[in-house]
Amino acid sequence: MDPLKVLGLEPGTSPDKARSQYMLLCKQYHPDKNSDEYAEQQFKEISNAYKQIEENPSLLDRSPGHFYSGRQGETFQVNLKITSGDLFFGRTRSVKYKRLASCKKCHGTGSKSMNTQICGMCKGSGIVKGSIFRVVRSDNQCPECAGVGVVIPRDDVCGYCKGATLLPETTLQKVKLDIGYRNGQILIYKDGGNDGPFRGSNGGLYVKLVLEGDRRTCIRDKVLHIEAEISPAQHMLGDKISVDVFGKAYVCNIKPLDKEVSIAAAGNPVKVALLVKWPELTDKSRKLYERILADEKKAMEASSGSSESVP
Numbered sequence: 001m002d003p004l005k006v007l008g009l010e011p012g013t014s015p016d017k018a019r020s021q022y023m024l025l026c027k028q029y030h031p032d033k034n035s036d037e038y039a040e041q042q043f044k045e046i047s048n049a050y051k052q053i054e055e056n057p058s059l060l061d062r063s064p065g066h067f068y069s070g071r072q073g074e075t076f077q078v079n080l081k082i083t084s085g086d087l088f089f090g091r092t093r094s095v096k097y098k099r100l101a102s103c104k105k106c107h108g109t110g111s112k113s114m115n116t117q118i119c120g121m122c123k124g125s126g127i128v129k130g131s132i133f134r135v136v137r138s139d140n141q142c143p144e145c146a147g148v149g150v151v152i153p154r155d156d157v158c159g160y161c162k163g164a165t166l167l168p169e170t171t172l173q174k175v176k177l178d179i180g181y182r183n184g185q186i187l188i189y190k191d192g193g194n195d196g197p198f199r200g201s202n203g204g205l206y207v208k209l210v211l212e213g214d215r216r217t218c219i220r221d222k223v224l225h226i227e228a229e230i231s232p233a234q235h236m237l238g239d240k241i242s243v244d245v246f247g248k249a250y251v252c253n254i255k256p257l258d259k260e261v262s263i264a265a266a267g268n269p270v271k272v273a274l275l276v277k278w279p280e281l282t283d284k285s286r287k288l289y290e291r292i293l294a295d296e297k298k299a300m301e302a303s304s305g306s307s308e309s310v311p
């Protein structure tokens, strides 16, 4: 696997920038911080890729010769809007996005003959040593091939992509969600980015999860936390109640004075915080409470009766 692709770096990235990108991904995928089952594997790949670059920083260069086999496509990020329910039930969601794909007519060569003709002026590197040309760009880009390293004879240019080799397309990436994923988490799909020009390798796709909707539900450490309202009588006596978990009803047995109960829904643990909802008094309930209060007072007098008589 190309280390640049694993880290989502463009050829020509500075070592400093490569390091900061590496640190960013480390934070995201460190096993101590990410309990996702794939995180450890991804963390290993990221570490290996950066080690290769540290040992051989020239991997970051746009090194001459690499262009013969095409350049690497661009890596980019898209956002995927999800809900807590998507995470909880481990749903598969799709993200629609635009990418550049190799032209189907010329198979990404840009030419009718599908031959790749290396630029004679720069020998395919896309770079020329300055001075001998009147107009020299600061990056010494080859003027013959505009830095691409490949030339297409005018009569051989593909009529479909006009020699661009890549054409925009809309595509779907399926994303299997998991209760362990968090808002803002980035998932890496190594070949989901743009195809490389002139049959180069694919860039990667980063999918950032953006959590939307219900703020009362919250998933922490793979446990869903929700709230359910109960009446004072249910709180005192216990009851069997129905709890809504993302639109599905689950039965939940509560014991007297419970403040929280645990249930399982769709194979995942759910903690239900029980909130006592105090109703408005009615004539009927007022009478009941008055009787309870009278009984409480009687009980208090009985237990403290002897101490009161002491002068």
Ligand SMILES: [Zn+2]
Pocket: 119, 120, 121, 122, 123, 124, 125, 126, 127, 142, 143, 144, 145, 146, 147, 148, 149, 150
């Ligand atoms: Zn050239």
Ligand SMILES: [Zn+2]
Pocket: 103, 104, 105, 106, 107, 108, 109, 110, 111, 158, 159, 160, 161, 162, 163, 165
């Ligand atoms: Zn074409």
